Amino acid sequence: MGIQRSACGLCAALLIAGASGQAVAQSYGNFVLGAGFTPDPQTARGRTGGATQANRFGPQCAGMIDSTPDHTIKVTSTLDLQLSVDSTTDSTLVVVGPAGVFCDDDSGGQLDARIDARLTPGEYAVYVGHLDTAGDYTLTLSEGAGPAAGTGGMYANFTLGAGFTPDPQVGTGTTGGGVAASTYGGHCTGMIDSTPDHRLTITSTVTLRLAVTSTTDSSLVVRGPGKVLCDDDSGGQLDAAVVDSFRPGEYEIYVGHLGQAGEYRLEISETR
Incomplete structure (x- = not known):
């Protein structure tokens, strides 16, 4: 200074x-x-x-x-x-x-x-x-009122369990990085960061949908106890989404891209 x-x-x-x-x-x-x-x-x-x-x-x-x-x-x-x-x-x-x-x-x-x-x-x-x-x-x-309900901000981390509120929870950031997502399995595509964009702590078993909306062709990798979830276009409009049951534990979320980097919004909601 x-x-x-x-x-x-x-x-x-x-x-x-x-x-x-x-x-x-x-x-x-x-x-x-x-x-x-x-x-x-x-x-x-x-x-x-x-x-x-x-x-x-x-x-x-x-x-x-x-x-x-x-x-x-x-x-x-x-x-x-x-x-x-x-x-x-x-x-x-x-x-x-x-x-x-x-x-x-x-x-x-x-x-x-x-x-x-x-x-x-x-x-x-x-x-x-x-x-x-x-x-x-x-x-x-x-x-004050803070951000819109559930908005955790750029590269926010989340702690969620069954019945969490507000729903959805939201995080934002920039896609991609210097690591090939295929590092975590042949079913994973795109380029991701070397460290997680978001960390997700699950406190009780819950079924979640993680969906990306972005300005590019996004991909998604979620890693945690007993699972590696990857997706490219299931969210529509070249965006990624995954739905799965999550048991208690620590999970890593990477938002990647297949072409150029772009801005993204990640929504996490409970499904029943």
């Missing part, structure tokens, strides 16, 4: 409330938040950017960020959180944690970044970057 972080900024575990009931902004402050947190909003400030590319977290992430998080968020209970940047430059935002990787460039307007995410409990790293030159920023966190 372009400015030195103060000792109090690095050690701050919470943004403390001022006399007005609003959270006092601290440089590079950290947060502990859960559903219904107060005060709302909470804020922190800092300097955008750093020496590393945001795309180290995925091709959907843009700009230059620091090698270490600008802020951390300890989420104590699932909540819908809006993270908004107000800066003097063209800002970007990256949030990395148990619910997945969330990235944005201009959704906040005026070249600033904003992310609406459903965050599950755990530790999240927050990076505020820039596309051009460094600038000062204020980061505001507020509880």
Whole structure:
């Protein structure tokens, strides 16, 4: 970062409330938040950017960020959180944690970044970057409606069991990677990433349909206890879909392509 972080900024575990009931902004402050947190909003400030590319977290992430998080968020209970940047430059935002990787460039307007995410409990790293030159920023966190029901965001992970809500659950991302899907069996087609796009934790036996809609010819690989599911065009319009019964355990989901990379939306719904 372009400015030195103060000792109090690095050690701050919470943004403390001022006399007005609003959270006092601290440089590079950290947060502990859960559903219904107060005060709302909470804020922190800092300097955008750093020496590393945001795309180290995925091709959907843009700009230059620091090698270490600008802020951390300890989420104590699932909540819908809006993270908004107000800066003097063209800002970007990256949030990395148990619910997945969330990235944005201009959704906040005026070249600033904003992310609406459903965050599950755990530790999240927050990076505020820039596309051009460094600038000062204020980061505001507020509880809100979050994304559309069931939307976990880019490269989201899922924990599901019979009767899960909301249904469907949704994740997004960019297809493909540098690995041939046939690595996992001759019935698997397309190019996929070397690491899963999504992780699926099943808590009780459930029958699921995983369906992709995309801007390309997508393929799908699902790996887990006792199974490797692969598909190319069962979702229609060159998109992939699989239906199967899933018993408790950990599963990996890869969304690939047969031609060029494209953006995708993955929907996971229960079938009976």
